[in-house]
Amino acid sequence: xxxxxxxxxxxxxxxxxxxxxxxxxxxxxxxxxxxEVRTAADANFTLLIPVNPLQNAAALKGARLKSxxxxxxxxxxxxxxxxxxxxxxxxxxxxGAAVSGAAVSGITLDAGNDTxxxxxxxxxxxxxxxxxxxxxxxxNDHYVLSLVCDAAATSVxxxxxxxxxxxxxx
Numbered sequence: 001x002x003x004x005x006x007x008x009x010x011x012x013x014x015x016x017x018x019x020x021x022x023x024x025x026x027x028x029x030x031x032x033x034x035x036e037v038r039t040a041a042d043a044n045f046t047l048l049i050p051v052n053p054l055q056n057a058a059a060l061k062g063a064r065l066k067s068x069x070x071x072x073x074x075x076x077x078x079x080x081x082x083x084x085x086x087x088x089x090x091x092x093x094x095x096g097a098a099v100s101g102a103a104v105s106g107i108t109l110d111a112g113n114d115t116x117x118x119x120x121x122x123x124x125x126x127x128x129x130x131x132x133x134x135x136x137x138x139x140n141d142h143y144v145l146s147l148v149c150d151a152a153a154t155s156v157x158x159x160x161x162x163x164x165x166x167x168x169x170x
Contacts, residue, residue: 019048051143079120084148
């Protein structure tokens with residue numbers, strides 16, 4: 001088997017694999033589209049999107065994380081806020097040491113979702129979070145994208161999933 005270097009890899013993260021910190025979420029399929037719909041309530045929740053492409057202990061091998069697309073819809077009433085979009089990196093240690101974490105700096109959002117006002121607005125959203133300096137994912141690293149959301153009393157939030165975009169070398 002030969003060398004592989006593919007710069008157009010992606011992996012879908014279904015809504016059921018995305019952590020949700022609060023609210024009542026209903027798995028739904030309508031018109032062949034799978035989603036999870038949050039019951040309207042004036043409350044905060046956080047989405048925790050795991051970023052799990054292939055990892056590799058060798059330098060410059062495995063996956064190089066480039067961007068994450070998040071697919072969602074806000075209906076009935078705009079959200080009060082979606083102020084925080086953050087990427088975190090957990091480092092998994094050897095036995096006996098503590099897991100550590102750090103915020104990843106150098107992320108940008110697409111022009112249609114680069115302000116909280118745009119992210120919380122009514123309608124369908126494809127929010128792209130791009131790493132300004134793509135990173136090779138080591139076998140001891142785990143990344144999570146988090147969105148901190150504040151729903152209005154009648155906001156209905158539908159989550160369709162996310163797509164992780166990366167280069168792959170093997």
